[in-house]
Amino acid sequence: xxxxxxxxxxxxxxxxxxxxxxxxxxxxxxxxxxxxxxxxxxxxxxxxxxxxxxxxxxxxxxxxxxxxxxxxxxxxxxxxxxxxxxxxxxxxxxxxxxxxxxxxxxxxxxxxxxxxxxxxxxxxxxxxxxxxxxxxxxxxxxxxxxxxxxxxxxxxxxxxxxxxxxxxxxxxxxxxxxxxxxxxxxxxxxxxxxxxxxxxxxxxxxxxxxxxxxxxxxxxxxxxxxxxxxxxxxxxxxxxxxxxxxxxxxxxxxxxxxxxxxxxxxxxxxxxxxxxxxxxxxxxxxxxxxxxxxxxxxxxxxxxxxxxxxxxxxxxxxxxxxxxxxxxxxxxxxxxxxxxxxxxxxxxxxxxxxxxxxxxxxxxxxxxxxxxxxxxxxxxxxxxxxxxxxxxxxxxxxxxxxxxxxxxxxxxxxxxxxxxxxxxxxxxxxxxxxxxxxxxxxxxxxxxxxxxxxxxxxxxxxxxxxxxxxxxxxxxxxxxxxxxxxxxxxxxxxx
Numbered sequence: 208x209x210x211x212x213x214x215x216x217x218x219x220x221x222x223x224x225x226x227x228x229x230x231x232x233x234x235x236x237x238x239x240x241x242x243x244x245x246x247x248x249x250x251x252x253x254x255x256x257x258x259x260x261x262x263x264x265x266x267x268x269x270x271x272x273x274x275x276x277x278x279x280x281x282x283x284x285x286x287x288x289x290x291x292x293x294x295x296x297x298x299x300x301x302x303x304x305x306x307x308x309x310x311x312x313x314x315x316x317x318x319x320x321x322x323x324x325x326x327x328x329x330x331x332x333x334x335x336x337x338x339x340x341x342x343x344x345x346x347x348x349x350x351x352x353x354x355x356x357x358x359x360x361x362x363x364x365x366x367x368x369x370x371x372x373x374x375x376x377x378x379x380x381x382x383x384x385x386x387x388x389x390x391x392x393x394x395x396x397x398x399x400x401x402x403x404x405x406x407x408x409x410x411x412x413x414x415x416x417x418x419x420x421x422x423x424x425x426x427x428x429x430x431x432x433x434x435x436x437x438x439x440x441x442x443x444x445x446x447x448x449x450x451x452x453x454x455x456x457x458x459x460x461x462x463x464x465x466x467x468x469x470x471x472x473x474x475x476x477x478x479x480x481x482x483x484x485x486x487x488x489x490x491x492x493x494x495x496x497x498x499x500x501x502x503x504x505x506x507x508x509x510x511x512x513x514x515x516x517x518x519x520x521x522x523x524x525x526x527x528x529x530x531x532x533x534x535x536x537x538x539x540x541x542x543x544x545x546x547x548x549x550x551x552x553x554x555x556x557x558x559x560x561x562x563x564x565x566x567x568x569x570x571x572x573x574x575x576x577x578x579x580x581x582x583x584x585x586x587x588x589x590x591x592x593x594x595x596x597x598x599x600x601x602x603x604x605x606x607x608x609x610x611x612x613x614x615x616x617x618x619x620x621x622x623x624x625x626x627x628x629x630x631x632x633x634x635x636x637x638x639x640x641x642x643x644x645x646x647x648x649x650x651x652x653x654x655x656x657x658x659x660x661x662x663x664x665x666x667x668x669x670x671x672x673x674x675x676x677x678x679x680x681x682x683x684x685x686x687x688x689x690x691x692x693x694x695x696x697x698x699x700x701x702x
Contacts, residue, residue, distance in 0.1 A: 243328070244269030245342040245423075246440050247311040247404040249411045250431035251462045254278075256305035258428060258444050259312035262435050263293045265443035268488055269344070269436060270314035273327035277340040278310030279409045284338045288327040308431070308462075309411050311404045313342035316630075326366045329406070330374045334382050339407050341377070343370040344436055345400035345421045346628040348688055353396065373403065381407070387468050390414070390457060394471070398686055400479075400627040402452075404434055411460040418477035418685050419454030420627050420676055422493045425465060432460050437491040451494050477676040477685035481629055483668050484618045485589040489529050496669055499529050504667035505617040505659055506533020506587065513657025514538060515585060515613045519578055521545035523588040523600060530617040531587035540585060545578040545604070568599045580608030590618040591651070591658075592631060594638030598651045605652070614653040619661045623682035626691070631679060 244266030248255040259276045274296045275288035289296035313328035329342040347369045362375045381389030400420035405412040413434040415423045424438045428446035438448035455471030489499040520540045522531035535542035601612050620639035625631045634640050648656040665672045678684040683694040
């Protein structure tokens, strides 16, 4: 492993960018934007670097390519970023350098911009009046329009990440209109999904897009308050989850509480269904819903919609576990751990290439032959996107002696791209595109296949259909996207 240290000194800011892995040349051809985790804390007296470190470790499932922390101390932003997992990037000496009682953090899974150190977050820029650092989870669909505007007024860009566009737009607007009005004006120009944590000098802000597509939560810890992508970040530091940031809300987080500067109101929301099905950690609470209970509900409804005679219900660990428990409880079929997971292998969905995802399966999972051999297995997972992983797992179980493998899936067929923050960008990626259920079953080698219905998924989540983003399931999106249908329109010509 090659270790390279790159140090940039920028007006007042001390930035240490640490590359701890060799760059994979394939990744330079990736698409724009990222699916990530963010956090931010402010304390009355103590340094927040350790709060940020442990919160990012709790959010590690949201991004495994890079991590970064920015803090404010002695009238400057101190920024340390690196490629790798949180515990690889930050050593104790790094945390000691990150002085200050206010700061933000980020873990990144790139779906665009490439897996490069310059695209790691938080992003740092400055104006003559302010030092600014931004951490972003989501995807801005009008990013090219904004980049063109900013280029026209003289902005230069050092990354391919949407987050730099956001940072420079905020910088421009606060220079013209002042801090609070500038933030409001910048947010009004953004279209897409964004959960933002901003460090502007010693002030900490949290912003969620008007549709609430990506999660963002507020909490309290000893001596202060904070914000994070998921509630479990507060559990990890002995803190307490207070509430979600409301869709469209701009919150200033202070040492003694929160202040809402403005709320952008929309009639309907568009919470991402994939947060409940797969991406959020099962012990998180997202928009008032316990993710674990939602996944059990999915399993129960899946059992009602697609019953089968079998000997064991087996999850694909860990993502299918709660779904499988629900399926077992509803069907009465015993639950069995028929696949063991190597805990030291990354989440395969967010590995950077399909080749690496498939290769990791044999490292990640191993069948328990005493459960599988000679038995009829109901194999439960959260979703099928490309199908290669599921095909390999079904074959693994059959090679281990399973008599039958019946696949049950906790999301409806994914048939359309996600433009709002998940790495599913082209229709030719999806096994369900233009294929029947029987065709998919044959491809993955299962004895039967059943997906939960959209109505069943909506029931399981417990949020009205009109307040969910189901774009990847229906091809209709909650924000205007060129060449795609917006939800509730009957045909493309109406848009």
